[in-house]
Amino acid sequence: MNDYLLSDGRELEIRLAEESDMGEAAETFRQVASERVYLDTEEVPHETAGIWGERWKENGKDSLFAIGAVGGRIIGGLVLTPYSRSPKSSHVRTLGMWILKEFRGLNAGNSLIDYAMEWGRARSISKIHLGVFSSNTGAIGLYIKKGFQVEGSLKNNALINGTLVDEIFMGLEL
Numbered sequence: 001m002n003d004y005l006l007s008d009g010r011e012l013e014i015r016l017a018e019e020s021d022m023g024e025a026a027e028t029f030r031q032v033a034s035e036r037v038y039l040d041t042e043e044v045p046h047e048t049a050g051i052w053g054e055r056w057k058e059n060g061k062d063s064l065f066a067i068g069a070v071g072g073r074i075i076g077g078l079v080l081t082p083y084s085r086s087p088k089s090s091h092v093r094t095l096g097m098w099i100l101k102e103f104r105g106l107n108a109g110n111s112l113i114d115y116a117m118e119w120g121r122a123r124s125i126s127k128i129h130l131g132v133f134s135s136n137t138g139a140i141g142l143y144i145k146k147g148f149q150v151e152g153s154l155k156n157n158a159l160i161n162g163t164l165v166d167e168i169f170m171g172l173e174l
């Protein structure tokens with residue numbers, strides 16, 4: 001058990017996702033995706049857990065799939081994946097993350113990013129990059145708090161509940 005705490009005092013375990021976690025982790029991703037406002041993904045196919053199990057056999061080597069768990073229940077996850085296959089960007093990872101609705105605003109996202117920053121620094125990764133919808137003020141608030149800076153945007157790049165929003169690109173130098 002590591003030392004992370006939710007702001008309500010409960011212990012938050014953060015660790016590498018294992019093959020046996022993939023069913024539950026995919027279900028948390030499915031629930032957040034089904035809200036349809038925060039993630040590009042809206043539908044998570046049934047086969048996802050099996051696909052993730054194969055894809056993440058070497059979790060922690062070049063890429064990171066960290067999960068957060070409270071009382072043994074997975075509440076969300078964070079992935080860092082290579083930006084490209086090119087050696088030119090071997091120092092860059094792209095971040096994605098999600099927390100179940102009932103666990104938001106309790107410091108879990110903040111703790112997952114701390115864990116990811118530590119993992120990245122230990123591997124000479126010097127930049128984390130992400131894209132976020134301009135309507136996602138909660139996520140943007142978290143990224144700014146962690147030191148991310150806005151690097152650019154694609155205007156009117158997503159239609160969310162009938163409104164066009166920008167995709168904002170943010171970067172963090174580690």
Ligand SMILES: CC(C)(COP(=O)(O)OP(=O)(O)OC[C@H]1O[C@@H](n2cnc3c(N)ncnc32)[C@H](O)[C@@H]1OP(=O)(O)O)[C@@H](O)C(=O)NCCC(=O)NCCS
Pocket residue numbers: 032038039076096097098099100103104105106107108109110111131132133136137138139140141142143145
């Ligand atoms: C974005 C998300 C991962 C943040 O995780 P979280 O556990 O809710 O965030 P935390 O409780 O750790 O918040 C940490 C900081 O983020 C900022 N923040 C969080 N929610 C916020 C909100 N609704 N508005 C403004 N800032 C917010 C605050 O600075 C907060 O620090 P504080 O508590 O000291 O004020 C989570 O809300 C989530 O899963 N949302 C849906 C999926 C999603 O948006 N994924 C990211 C796609 S780019």
